[in-house]
Amino acid sequence: MQITKQTASELVIHSPIHRQELILPLAMLAIALVGFGWMAASGSLVSSGVAIVIFVGAYGLYILYGALQAETLTFDRVANEVRCQRITLLGAKHWEIPLSALQNVSVSSYKRRHKKASGSRVTRWFYTLKLVARDTEPKTLLYQEDSDSVDAACHAISQFAGPFSSTPDANPGPARMKITPDYQSWRETIFNSQPDQTGASEADANQVYGVLMDVGMMDNSTSTQWAMSLTAFLSGEASFRPTVGGGYVGLGGDPKVANVAQEIVQIAQTLLPQTSPIEDQALPEPDLVQFFLFTAGGVYGVADDIRNVQAADDxxxxxLNRFGFIRQFADQLQDKR
Incomplete structure (x- = not known):
């Protein structure tokens, strides 16, 4: 989302088409056209081949429809209107509500999980604005992956149109998870790590070579979920990364941290029989802690309420205690900045 105009009388927020999202559907349509042309030219219009070509083309059109959408949201104080225009392949769609009827604006989110070619599952979060007004159904805009731009748009609307005449709707839905692109990229790198990168043997499918711990958190002031993640590897490498950004990698360069990281992996090895294979990489809800154990034979996981884990001598x-040491070390580095 982009704030394209902001004056005392008008606020305009635009959600443009992202060109990189057009590559896949256009490629699928090209493959479908070439495939159909080749079958027609060779005279081999086999029903199964035609069905595959139609499926690829139809799915490409479906993705293209979702990608070829742009939206402009205008708050007009002079006309006392909130106007939205959404441009799609099937034409333009419009809606309007009185600006004076606007009761609340908030950020909504949903998560989509998909399976990668490697077999692991990835969770992607999407964000949008939700507008609540009197005597009309709530309005939502196009979903975006950039949570910061949606947050900025929400803040700008609140400054322009607020304070609102009533509190948000009684059922605003689940809290959203704050995840930066840098964190998401780092997390995918962790799940794609290999045993030989840590000095472990690929031949031993049951050797734990790394541990990832996630702790679910909640920012009560904004009703935003977030999580802090820490890693420890057999090589002594360690890192601390909150989903909201920042943190440190390469903490294993300190001998004390490296020793603690190796201790965590050793403890995880004793825990392995009590864990279960896991594909879902989703982050935990607030007050939950989860551990991912990485082996050559796959990823194993276990989770519990953090209060139970804090009180347990197991x-x-x-x-958890040793990961706490790594976090304290990262905090000390931050304090020295």
């Missing part, structure tokens, strides 16, 4: 509690 492998989970021991790993």
């Amino acid at each position: 492998p989970l509690g021991q790993m």
